[in-house]
Amino acid sequence: MTLEQVVNETKAxxxxxxxxxxxSCPVSRHNPAYSPRMLVENAxxxxxxxxxxxxxxxxxxxxxxxxxxxxxxxxxxLFIQKTRALASTRGEHGACAHSGTLQALSxxxxxxxxxxxxxxxxxxGYRIAAxxxxxxxxxCAPYFEPFFEDIGVESLQPAKGSLRILNSLGIEPVILxxxxxCGHDLLWTGDVAGFxxxxxxxxxxxxxxxxxxxxxxxxxCYRTFKEDYPKYxxxxxxxxxxxxxxxxxxxxxxxxxxxxxxxxTYHDPCRLGRHLGIYEPPRDVLKxxxxxxxxxxxxxxxxxLCCGTSAFTNCDLYSKxxxxxxxxxxxxxxxEVLITSCPKCQIHFKCAMVSKGKEKGxxxxxxxxxxxxxxxxxxxxxxxxxQ
Amino acid sequence: xxxxxxKIVAFTCNWCSYAAADLAGTSRIHYPxxxxxxxxxxxGMIDPIYVLRAFEAxxxxxxxxxxxxxxxxxxxxxxxxEERTAKLRRLLHTLGLEDERLKLEWISAAExxxxxxxxxxxxxxxxQLGPSPLRKEATA
Numbered sequence: 001m002t003l004e005q006v007v008n009e010t011k012a013x014x015x016x017x018x019x020x021x022x023x024s025c026p027v028s029r030h031n032p033a034y035s036p037r038m039l040v041e042n043a044x045x046x047x048x049x050x051x052x053x054x055x056x057x058x059x060x061x062x063x064x065x066x067x068x069x070x071x072x073x074x075x076x077x078l079f080i081q082k083t084r085a086l087a088s089t090r091g092e093h094g095a096c097a098h099s100g101t102l103q104a105l106s107x108x109x110x111x112x113x114x115x116x117x118x119x120x121x122x123x124x125g126y127r128i129a130a131x132x133x134x135x136x137x138x139x140c141a142p143y144f145e146p147f148f149e150d151i152g153v154e155s156l157q158p159a160k161g162s163l164r165i166l167n168s169l170g171i172e173p174v175i176l177x178x179x180x181x182c183g184h185d186l187l188w189t190g191d192v193a194g195f196x197x198x199x200x201x202x203x204x205x206x207x208x209x210x211x212x213x214x215x216x217x218x219x220x221c222y223r224t225f226k227e228d229y230p231k232y233x234x235x236x237x238x239x240x241x242x243x244x245x246x247x248x249x250x251x252x253x254x255x256x257x258x259x260x261x262x263x264x265t266y267h268d269p270c271r272l273g274r275h276l277g278i279y280e281p282p283r284d285v286l287k288x289x290x291x292x293x294x295x296x297x298x299x300x301x302x303x304x305l306c307c308g309t310s311a312f313t314n315c316d317l318y319s320k321x322x323x324x325x326x327x328x329x330x331x332x333x334x335x336e337v338l339i340t341s342c343p344k345c346q347i348h349f350k351c352a353m354v355s356k357g358k359e360k361g362x363x364x365x366x367x368x369x370x371x372x373x374x375x376x377x378x379x380x381x382x383x384x385x386x387q
Numbered sequence: 388x389x390x391x392x393x394k395i396v397a398f399t400c401n402w403c404s405y406a407a408a409d410l411a412g413t414s415r416i417h418y419p420x421x422x423x424x425x426x427x428x429x430x431g432m433i434d435p436i437y438v439l440r441a442f443e444a445x446x447x448x449x450x451x452x453x454x455x456x457x458x459x460x461x462x463x464x465x466x467x468x469e470e471r472t473a474k475l476r477r478l479l480h481t482l483g484l485e486d487e488r489l490k491l492e493w494i495s496a497a498e499x500x501x502x503x504x505x506x507x508x509x510x511x512x513x514x515q516l517g518p519s520p521l522r523k524e525a526t527a
Binding site: 116117142147 | 434440480481482483520521
C-alpha cells in the first residue's frame with residue numbers, strides 16, 4: 001500500500017480544503033495541533049514522511065463527525081485507517097494506552113496455538129445452546145473484566161444483559177469458546193496482518209458453527225463485522241445489534257416491560273451511530289419502558305460527541321477534556337443515568353471520573369450503564385447472581 | 388518432553404532481587420542458565436506489557452521478583468506488583484496459559500541462595516509443564 005493508493009481509495013483527492021472537517025472535529029476543538037484538513041493536505045502534496053511520523057495521525061478518534069460534514073464525501077476515518085497501516089510498516093504504532101497491553105492481548109489471541117478459557121463467567125442461569133440459528137458474539141469483555149475492574153467497570157455486564165434479553169425472548173444462542181477478538185483495535189492502530197489473522201479465524205469458526213444470524217452487544221465488534229470483515233473474509237450470516245433485535249420484537253409483539261422510574265439520557269457510540277446509522281432502535285426500546293423519561297443531550301444522534309478515545313491509542317489530556325465535556329453535557333440534562341451501548345465508551349467515561357486531587361477538575365460523576373444491562377433489568381430478568 | 392530447556396525471563400528489582408542474583412554469583416552458587424535477568428528499579432514498575440511481550444516472544448515462563456512486603460525501597464511498589472500480578476494471572480488464564488507460567492517471588496538482597504533455589508525450582512516446574520504454546524520453535 002502506497003500513499004497514492006490510500007488517496008485514491010478514500011477519494012481524498014476530492015478535498016476542497018474547506019476545513020469543515022477541522023471545524024467539526026472534537027479533537028481539534030481541544031488540540032489546535034490536530035487538524036484533519038492538514039493531514040489530508042499533506043497526503044495530497046505527497047508529504048509521506050510528515051504524514052506517517054505525525055503524532056497527530058494517531059489522535060484521530062475515527063468518529064466520523066468530519067466525514068458526515070464533508071461536502072466532497074471524503075472517507076476520512078478510512079483514510080486514517082489506511083494511513084496508519086502505512087505508518088505501521090514504517091515503525092509508527094502511535095502511543096497506545098496502557099502501554100499497548102490491550103493490543104498485545106489481541107495479538108496473542110491471534111496465535112493459532114492459543115486455546116482460550118473465555119466462557120468461565122457463564123453460569124447455569126444463562127441458557128445457551130450447542131446448536132442454534134443465532135450466535136452471540138461476546139467480544140473482548142472477558143479480558144476487559146479483570147483489566148478495568150479497578151476503575152469500577154463491570155465489562156461483562158453488556159454480554160450478560162444481552163444474554164438475559166435473548167433468553168427472555170426464548171432465544172438460546174450459541175457462544176463459541178474459541179471466538180477471538182474481532183480485531184477492531186489492531187485494524188485501527190495499523191496492524192493489518194494481526195487483524196486479518198483474527199478475522200480469518202472468526203470467519204472460519206462461525207462457518208463451522210453453521211449459524212444464520214450473529215447478535216452483538218458491542219458496537220465495535222458489530223461495525224468491524226459489518227464494514228471491515230467483508231473486505232477480507234466472507235461471513236454469510238445476518239448481523240444484528242441486540243438493540244435492533246429487541247426493537248423489532250417490540251414493534252411486532254410488544255414486550256412486557258417493568259416500570260422504571262428514572263430519567264436517563266442516551267449516548268450514541270460512534271461505531272453504532274455515525275458508522276452504521278443506528279440511532280433509533282436503542283432509543284425506541286428505552287422509550288417503551290413505562291415510567292422512564294428519556295432526555296436528549298444537546299448533541300445527539302449524528303451530532304453526538306465521541307467519548308474521547310478509540311482503539312486505545314493516543315489517550316491524552318485532550319481525550320480527557322472531551323470526556324469531561326460529554327459528561328458535563330449528560331449531567332446538564334438532569335438525567336440520573338447515562339446509557340451507552342459501547343463497552344469502551346463506558347470504560348472511558350468511568351476512567352474520567354476516577355481522577356483525584358489536582359487533576360480532578362469539574363464534578364463529572366454520573367451513573368453510566370450499558371444499554372443491554374439497563375434493558376435486561378427493565379425486562380424483569382435479573383442477574384441470577386444478584387438473586 | 389525430552390531435552391526441553393525452558394526459557395525464562397526474570398524481572399528483578401534493583402534493590403533486593405537483582406542484588407540477590409548478584410550475591411548468588413559472587414558466592415559461586417550454581418543455578419540453571421535458563422533464565423535471562425532484566426533489572427528494573429522496582430517490581431512496581433513492571434508493566435503488564437513486559438510480561439505479555441515476553442510471552443509473545445516465546446518465553447516459557449516469566450519470573451517477577453521484588454523485595455519482601457514491607458521492605459520495598461519505594462515503600463509500596465511491591466504491593467502494586469502483587470495487585471498487577473493477580474490481574475495478569477486472570478488475563479493469562481483466560482488466554483489459556485497455565486498459571487505457573489507467571490511466578491511472583493519476594494527475594495531479599497541477602498538471599499543469594501534463595502534466588503538460586505527459586506530458579507532451580509522454577510526450571511523444574513516448567514520442564515514438567517512443557518513448552519509454552521506461543522513458543523517459536525525456530526528460536527528455541
